[in-house]
Amino acid sequence: MGNKSFGEVKTRKNIFPSQAQDIVDKGSIDILIIQAIASPKTKDILDKGGVTLYEGVEPGEVERMRECVARELELKEKKETE
Numbered sequence: 001m002g003n004k005s006f007g008e009v010k011t012r013k014n015i016f017p018s019q020a021q022d023i024v025d026k027g028s029i030d031i032l033i034i035q036a037i038a039s040p041k042t043k044d045i046l047d048k049g050g051v052t053l054y055e056g057v058e059p060g061e062v063e064r065m066r067e068c069v070a071r072e073l074e075l076k077e078k079k080e081t082e
Contacts, residue, residue, distance in 0.1 A: 024049030
């Protein structure tokens with residue numbers, strides 16, 4: 001996999017180990033935000049795959065997090081092009 005300027009942010013209500021493995025295999029998702037609490041097995045899969053997990057996030061917080069991530073990515077891209 002080559003260098004990428006940004007990664008995908010995925011939000012879900014919950015996630016199971018097989019879904020976590022699918023996300024890792026996809027290779028483009030860097031951040032996963034879920035409302036539920038992930039199982040230790042799911043956390044291990046995501047951790048080994050380099051996916052940052054935010055769990056137990058209230059639905060209203062998801063939109064706020066998306067906006068924050070979008071701003072951070074925008075700033076990062078600007079700095080890289082300067």
